[in-house]
Amino acid sequence: MLKVEDLRFSYSKHGKPVLNGASLELKQGEVGILLGKNGSGKTTLFKNLLGINAPDSGSVTFDGEDLLKMKRRDRARRIAYVPQHIHFGDLSVFDSVLMGRVSYFGMKAGQEDYETVEKILQDMGLQEFASRSAEALSGGEKQKIAIARAMAQEPKLMVFDEPTGNLDIANEQLIIAEAKKLAREKNISILSSLHDFNQALSFGDKFFFMKDGVVKYAGGKEIFTEDIIRDIFDADVQIRSIDGRSVILNTF
C-alpha cells in the first residue's frame, strides 16, 4: 500500500509552496487518478514520490517502508515512471526496454535481464518493433514502449503523467486498456494524472481531486459531483446517467 502523508514542497527556499500538506492512500492493485487544474501540484506530487525532487517535509511509505530514505536503486525496483514527454535517445526498442533493468544489473545486462525483456515484449505484442529505433515510432507506440520499460523495473507501483495527453482516441483507449490490464493481471498499483473526466471514470478505482497543493477530495466514483468539480476547477459541468454510467458534460 502507498501512503503519502502531509507532503510539503516548494521549488525555491522562499517561493510559494507547490505542495501544502498533500496526503493520499492507495491499496495494492488499485488504479488511482489525480485530477486538478494545471498548477494544482499533480506533477510535483509525482516527482516527490519518484525521488526526482525531495519533499521539504512529510512522509511517503510503501508497504511500510520509507520510500524517501530508500536507495535510488531500491526505489526504482518499487516505483516506475511513464513520463508525459518520452525520449529514448536513438536506442533500439529492445535496448530501451532493457534500460528499465539498469537498477538490477548496474553496469552490464545479464541473461536474466534479456529474458525478462523478451517476455515483456512478447506479452505486450512489441516483438516486431524490437530492433527498430524507439525514437522513430509513433506517439502511441512510444507510450507503449515507455510502459514496457517501466515494466522491466518489475515495479509494484507505476506512475503515469498525463498518459493520453498526446494521443489520438484509438491510442488513448489502447494505452488505458494496457495500463488497466497491468493492474488487474499483475496486481500493480497505478497512480495517474488525467484531464478527461470520462476517461478518468472508466480508468480509475479511486480518485483524488487536488487544489492548491492538497488533496481536497478523495474517494470512489461517487465523489464526481457537480459541486466538487465546480469547487476544484471553477467550471460548470452537468452529470448525466447513460445506461447506468455517469457521463460528465461540458455546459458550454
Next chain:
Amino acid sequence: MNHMIELEKKHRRNTGIMMAMLVAVIVIGAACLFVGSSNMSFGDALDALLGGGNDAQSRIIWKIRVPRVLAAIIAGAGLSVAGLVMQTTLNNAMASPSTLGVSNAAVFGANLSIIAFAGGFLSTGNNLSSFDVGANPYATSVLAFVFSSLSVLLILGLCKVRSFSPNVVVLSGMAIGSVWTAATTILQFYATDVGLSAAVVWSFGDLGRATYRTDAIMAAVVLVGVVFFVLMAWKYNALLSGEATARTMGVHVEGLRFVSLLLASVITAVCVSFLGVIGFVGVICPHVTKKLLGQDHRVTIPVSCMMGSLLLLLADTLSRSVGNGSALPVGAITSLLGAPFFIAIIFGRKEGHHGC
C-alpha cells in the same frame, strides 16, 4: 525470434566497425612514423625502427616520432571521449573539453610561467635540454595543470550548491573561462616581445612536446577515465531519456555528472598542459561518431576514442609534412581537417535523431 537475429546483426556490425577502427589506428599510427620533415627515406626509417640506422636516424624515430605518434593516439582519444561525456552529462551538444574553461585556465597558467617567470622558462617543450639553461622542463606544464585543476574545482564547487544543473555548469564554465582569457590578455599586455611570442607559441598546441614520460602520464589518466566511462555506459544511455526519468530508473544523476565532469576535465587538463591547446577534437569526433553510429554509449565511447586518435594522428602528420621544417600548429590543422568533414556529415545525414 526474428528481431534477435536483427539485433545480433547490429551487434556484429558495431563490433566489426570497432575492430576496423582499431586496425586503422594501428596502421595509420605506424605509417605516421615514416612521415616527417627530415626527409628520411622509408628504408632508413624502417631500419632505424628495427634497431639499425645511424644515431641521428635512430634518434629521430625513437626520440621524436614514436613519442609523438603515441601522444596523438592518447591525447586524441582522451580529448574526444572527454567531449562525448561532457555532451551527455550536460545534455548540451556544444559542450566540449573547453566548456569548463579548462583550456583557458591552462593557457593562463602557462602564460604566467613563461611571461611572469621568464628567462629559463622560454622553452616550450618538456625537453631535458632545457635543464641546460637552468629551467625545470615541466614548470610550464605544471603551472598550466595547477590552474586548470583550480578552475575545474572552483566550477564544480560552485555548481554543487545548485546540484549540478547542466545550464549552471555550462554558464559558470563560460564565465570562469572568460576570466582566465581576460587575465591572460592582461598578462600578455605587460609581456616582453620574446615572452609574448613564447607564450603564444605555447598556446598553439604541439605534439612535438611529448616525451615517453608525458605519454605515460597522459595514458594513465586517459585509461582511468575511459574505464570509468565504459562502466557507466548504461547510465549515460539512461540520461538520454532525460534527467528526471534517469533518476526514476535508479541512476544517481548528480554523482554521475560530478565524477564524469571531473574525470573529463582532468584528462583535458593533463593533455593541454603537456601539449598546448588542441581545440575542436572534443566537439568534432563525438558528433561524427553519433551521426554515423547512433547514441548508444556502449558503442560511442570506444569509437569516439579511436576517432579522436585518428583525427589527431592525421592532423599531426599533415602539420609535420607541410610545415617546411617546423610543424604547423596541430590545433589549427584539426579544425581545418575536421570541420569540413563535420559539416558534411551533419548536412549529409537525415535528421530525426534526438539530442544530436
